[in-house]
Amino acid sequence: MTPLRTLALAAGLAAPLLAHADWLVGVAGPFTGQYASAGDQIKKGAEAAAADINAKGGVLGQKIKLEYGDDACDPKQAVAVANALVNKKVQFVHGHWCSSSTIPASDIYNDADILMATVSTNPQVTERGLKNIFRIMGRDDQQGSVIGQWIASKFKDKKVAVLDDKSAYGKGLADEIAKAMKAAGKEPVLRESITAGEKDYSGIVTRLKNAGVDVLAYGGYHTEVALLLRQADQVGLPLVVVGGDTMTNSELVTAAGKLADRVYFTFTPDPRKNPQAAPIVERFRAAKIEPEGYVLYAYAALQLFEQAVTQAGGVERAKLEPVLRKGKFDTAIGTLEFDEKGDLKKPAFAIYKWTGGRYDYAE
Amino acid sequence: MGYALQQLINGLSLGAMYGLIAIGYTMVYGIIGMINFAHGEIYMIGAFLSVLTYVLCTALGVGPTPLVLLAMLFASITFTALYGWAVERIAYRPLRGAPRLAPLISAIGMSIFLQNYVQLTQGARIKSVPPLWQGGVTLWSADDFRVTFGWAQLTVVLVTLIVMAGFAWMITRTAFGRQQRACEQDPKMAALLGIDVDRTISLTFIIGAALAAVAGVMTVLQYGVIDFSIGFIAGIKAFTAAVLGGIGSVPGAMLGGLLIGFVEAFWSAYLSPEYKDVATFSILVLVLLFRPTGLLGKPDVEKV
Numbered sequence: 001m002t003p004l005r006t007l008a009l010a011a012g013l014a015a016p017l018l019a020h021a022d023w024l025v026g027v028a029g030p031f032t033g034q035y036a037s038a039g040d041q042i043k044k045g046a047e048a049a050a051a052d053i054n055a056k057g058g059v060l061g062q063k064i065k066l067e068y069g070d071d072a073c074d075p076k077q078a079v080a081v082a083n084a085l086v087n088k089k090v091q092f093v094h095g096h097w098c099s100s101s102t103i104p105a106s107d108i109y110n111d112a113d114i115l116m117a118t119v120s121t122n123p124q125v126t127e128r129g130l131k132n133i134f135r136i137m138g139r140d141d142q143q144g145s146v147i148g149q150w151i152a153s154k155f156k157d158k159k160v161a162v163l164d165d166k167s168a169y170g171k172g173l174a175d176e177i178a179k180a181m182k183a184a185g186k187e188p189v190l191r192e193s194i195t196a197g198e199k200d201y202s203g204i205v206t207r208l209k210n211a212g213v214d215v216l217a218y219g220g221y222h223t224e225v226a227l228l229l230r231q232a233d234q235v236g237l238p239l240v241v242v243g244g245d246t247m248t249n250s251e252l253v254t255a256a257g258k259l260a261d262r263v264y265f266t267f268t269p270d271p272r273k274n275p276q277a278a279p280i281v282e283r284f285r286a287a288k289i290e291p292e293g294y295v296l297y298a299y300a301a302l303q304l305f306e307q308a309v310t311q312a313g314g315v316e317r318a319k320l321e322p323v324l325r326k327g328k329f330d331t332a333i334g335t336l337e338f339d340e341k342g343d344l345k346k347p348a349f350a351i352y353k354w355t356g357g358r359y360d361y362a363e
Numbered sequence: 364m365g366y367a368l369q370q371l372i373n374g375l376s377l378g379a380m381y382g383l384i385a386i387g388y389t390m391v392y393g394i395i396g397m398i399n400f401a402h403g404e405i406y407m408i409g410a411f412l413s414v415l416t417y418v419l420c421t422a423l424g425v426g427p428t429p430l431v432l433l434a435m436l437f438a439s440i441t442f443t444a445l446y447g448w449a450v451e452r453i454a455y456r457p458l459r460g461a462p463r464l465a466p467l468i469s470a471i472g473m474s475i476f477l478q479n480y481v482q483l484t485q486g487a488r489i490k491s492v493p494p495l496w497q498g499g500v501t502l503w504s505a506d507d508f509r510v511t512f513g514w515a516q517l518t519v520v521l522v523t524l525i526v527m528a529g530f531a532w533m534i535t536r537t538a539f540g541r542q543q544r545a546c547e548q549d550p551k552m553a554a555l556l557g558i559d560v561d562r563t564i565s566l567t568f569i570i571g572a573a574l575a576a577v578a579g580v581m582t583v584l585q586y587g588v589i590d591f592s593i594g595f596i597a598g599i600k601a602f603t604a605a606v607l608g609g610i611g612s613v614p615g616a617m618l619g620g621l622l623i624g625f626v627e628a629f630w631s632a633y634l635s636p637e638y639k640d641v642a643t644f645s646i647l648v649l650v651l652l653f654r655p656t657g658l659l660g661k662p663d664v665e666k667v
Contacts, residue, residue: 166637192635192636192637193636193637194636194637195637195639195640197592197596198596198640199582199586199588199593199597200373200377200586200627201636202370202373202376202377202628203370203373203627203628203629203630203631203632203636203639204631204636206366206369206370206373206628206632207631207632207636209369209508210366210369210508212507223489223588226491226587226588227586227587227588230494230585230586230587231513231586233494233497233498233513234498234499234511234513234514234515234516234585235369235373235499235511235513236498236499236501236509236511236513251488251489251491254491254492254493255489255491255492255493255587255588256493256494257493257494257497258493258497259494259497
């Protein structure tokens, strides 16, 4: 055999081996169903990131190949999708999107020693002691402390009341707000609960007026905020409301009209405004894709994979997990650092404000 | 003092709405001796119809707010009255003379049907109307506390007063009112004297539905946020008001509504706003236990 032919044979043999040696990254989310628009954003972001990384020569010399799993935000389907991805031998997962899908699916990935980066925000995602989950978004309950601190500094000389709607989400949020306010030396003048789903809140609103309250920190949903604002206006109280991410709902504006301009709320920062992400955003826009919602989060998840695998020198859990837990990663959504549970050390929440039917960063 | 007065105003506009709904319960009970549990749903339909009218008015660019309000009242009253009539025709008339439990179960069925019907056709999400009027008039100011009568609250109270006056006039002064009261006292005797009892009962349902429709429009005006399930809790509270005032008594229903409104306002003013429903329903239990005839009700004389 001539050396040339040996080489050709070797190359021929090696080619399928190389193809097999691609990094297989699972991307799981709702690609069909009610939340398909979020799934579409995830797909666009992941595809662009994989293309960008592969164009630079891949990770440790190997290309990234994406494997999609559609859970339609159905927990049962999420389990099936997770099993299918494990069978296809994916080495990392970005997903799922719904907390109710991420929670059951994460057990399956954990058993198969597959690490995952998710955007689900329910505290339970990382509170169950699983060590394979890394959350690249803030938690529902971290919002409260952000709101509390912000109120304490922004409304230093105003009287602030804290109210909740007795729901798990609302009460949790309001408790966190009150705690953070007290820690910052700002005592709420009133701490009460109301019953969600009622219509008449004139009693409590008058009570706020009597206590001279200027600012209401509210844990709950947008419907009650609209009612509170309207009824405050009726009794002549120019109330300002600060709430959580549920206030992004535009029904608030329909129901409260101009009064919605008095609502501040926390929401994840718009990564498009992150200076680090500017070149990536430009590339997306050049390709006629608006990098809204979860696009840049998916992009960042693959950047996280790229950087962590490069540092760890492999994708095995024993090597990769310590790197993810200790490391600092610069991504399109900012610098990511994780704590013991896999939550972000510095969760990013921005304060937004409604103005004339649109919301944007509050000054 | 100012604080109490403000809560009194709040209770007044809330109580006015409960009173309007309570009349429907009390009239129907008076004439056929049953609790029309679908009445809360009739009120809910009234509220939905007024939102639909509002949306239509905005789409057509119908001008000033009072005109929109009139259109809402007109459309809501007309169509809700039709619903009231149909409910009686379909669910209760075939059961006339049946044991008391039958129409009661039929009423509960009707209530579930209407709720699901609206949920299916209008969707389960909330429907909202932006405030028609903002702000209010300052009545009195003392110790840094300005007592304010919101424009919407004022409208609710005024409309309720006008509607109630018209209703009282109809019951006491017109031929229909006399027929209605006669059927209430003794339907058989009324029939013997040539009164069409079925027609009178139909009209009673229509009037009850119309008053509930007014309450629905007022709800949209004052709160602006409704959904398919609002009828249940409002219905139960108005029922409590009717029982408190004395079921069967029209002035009692109005008085009961106002009292329930005041109780809710003052409970959330001085005690816990979280548990104001507990207060309302404790009243229901207490009245049923200690004064089943209510405040203005006549004791039910056993006829031999």
